[in-house]
Amino acid sequence: MTKKALITGITGQDGSYLAEFLLEKGYEVHGVIRRSSTDRFDRIDHFRDRITIHQADLLDQYSLIRSVEESEPDEVYNLAAQSFVPASWSQPMLTAEFTAAGVTRMLEAIRSVGADRIRFYQASSSEMFGRTRETPQRESTPFYPRSPYGVAKVYGHWITVNYRESYDMFCVSGILFNHESPRRGREFVTRKISNAVARIKLGLQDELRLGNLEAHRDWGFAGDYVRAMWMMLQRDEPEDFVIGTGVSHSVKEFVDLAFARAELDPAKHLVIDPELLRPAEVDTLIADPTRAREVLGWNAEVGFPGLVNMMVDADLELYRRQLTNAVSPG
Numbered sequence: 001m002t003k004k005a006l007i008t009g010i011t012g013q014d015g016s017y018l019a020e021f022l023l024e025k026g027y028e029v030h031g032v033i034r035r036s037s038t039d040r041f042d043r044i045d046h047f048r049d050r051i052t053i054h055q056a057d058l059l060d061q062y063s064l065i066r067s068v069e070e071s072e073p074d075e076v077y078n079l080a081a082q083s084f085v086p087a088s089w090s091q092p093m094l095t096a097e098f099t100a101a102g103v104t105r106m107l108e109a110i111r112s113v114g115a116d117r118i119r120f121y122q123a124s125s126s127e128m129f130g131r132t133r134e135t136p137q138r139e140s141t142p143f144y145p146r147s148p149y150g151v152a153k154v155y156g157h158w159i160t161v162n163y164r165e166s167y168d169m170f171c172v173s174g175i176l177f178n179h180e181s182p183r184r185g186r187e188f189v190t191r192k193i194s195n196a197v198a199r200i201k202l203g204l205q206d207e208l209r210l211g212n213l214e215a216h217r218d219w220g221f222a223g224d225y226v227r228a229m230w231m232m233l234q235r236d237e238p239e240d241f242v243i244g245t246g247v248s249h250s251v252k253e254f255v256d257l258a259f260a261r262a263e264l265d266p267a268k269h270l271v272i273d274p275e276l277l278r279p280a281e282v283d284t285l286i287a288d289p290t291r292a293r294e295v296l297g298w299n300a301e302v303g304f305p306g307l308v309n310m311m312v313d314a315d316l317e318l319y320r321r322q323l324t325n326a327v328s329p330g
């Protein structure tokens with residue numbers, strides 16, 4: 001029998017890769033999209049006709065129930081969230097509504113429709129570890145979030161654990177470390193860098209303004225990480241896993257590799273802007289993905305240099321195409 005999956009956040013980076021992955025596996029894929037006055041289908045346009053869209057919002061309980069009723073999923077992947085950390089300081093209440101309370105609304109929607117047969121994945125985050133003393137971070141590491149976003153994710157994490165224990169539901173959280181791709185939103189630091197490098201190379205901009213260059217992150221490729229989400233829902237017992245590469249790099253290292261890929265000198269273009277520093281920073285994150293490797297059989301296939309090169313090459317290609325189209329007649 002064909003399996004059915006419902007994905008919230010399908011228009012986002014991870015949602016688009018996950019949908020492709022599940023379509024490839026033969027799933028019937030349904031996606032939740034919130035109403036907007038403009039089309040926001042850039043990341044899913046190329047498979048839009050192979051999925052079913054349900055209009056719903058994490059703020060609206062009834063719309064979520066209806067999306068679950070209509071799609072009759074075997075698996076629900078809750079990827080929707082306000083996911084940009086700096087925005088969580090400027091919009092803390094909205095972040096709490098989307099990223100924290102939204103998880104409960106989705107769990108309630110599942111519970112009201114068919115808790116015993118629907119498996120649930122929650123997109124937890126390494127931001128929950130924040131300033132924890134333990135390094136590297138594994139499943140048992142205590143949380144110490146450093147932003148309203150991180151705090152909201154801790155809520156989402158524990159409510160998922162709580163529904164598993166309260167109602168015997170198959171609910172899991174994947175504690176995913178930063179994962180990037182050419183589809184990453186342009187405000188996140190990796191894409192901001194690859195985008196700027198490509199534009200500088202092609203003479204479209206001259207400057208790249210960044211905040212804290214010394215922050216360290218465990219960066220992987222989003223395509224690898226959506227595979228881990230699916231693997232977690234195929235197990236006999238629900239269990240939470242840390243997903244990361246186990247290697248951490250600084251923002252500065254990302255900058256140096258990205259500029260080198262385009263044969264540019266960062267010293268000529270990089271500007272440090274104190275306005276981009278955060279009220280509270282997460283200095284270093286590094287995953288211990290041992291359980292994911294040993295129990296799930298998951299590994300990150302793309303390493304750090306491969307990821308940087310992939311992102312710079314994709315942005316160079318994107319802007320070269322745009323420039324060619326702009327000058328070609330007709």
Ligand code: NDP
Pocket residue numbers: 008009010011012013014015032033034036040056057058059078079080081082083084098123124125126175176177178179180185
């Ligand atoms: P994106 O920001 O790219 O995508 C977020 C998605 O959520 C978009 O589809 C967005 O829709 C949707 N969304 C936001 N608010 C609502 C709402 N009120 N109702 C319905 N949909 C909504 O995030 P990513 O793909 O990078 O991340 C996916 C999930 O994983 C997020 O929960 C994120 O917090 C979490 N995460 C991400 C990591 C990463 O490194 N990428 C690491 C760890 C966790 P729209 O297009 O309309 O804005």
Ligand code: GDR
Pocket residue numbers: 083084085124125126127176177178179187188189190192209210211212213215216217251276278281282
């Ligand atoms: P993060 O990702 O906060 O880790 O959250 P982001 O790419 O925004 O920042 C990473 C680090 O880079 C430093 N930095 C800058 N960041 C941005 N965005 N812009 C800048 O100009 C800049 N200069 C330096 C930041 O201070 C930070 O230390 C991401 C999101 O995808 C979350 O949703 C997810 O949960 C976590 O990853 C894991």
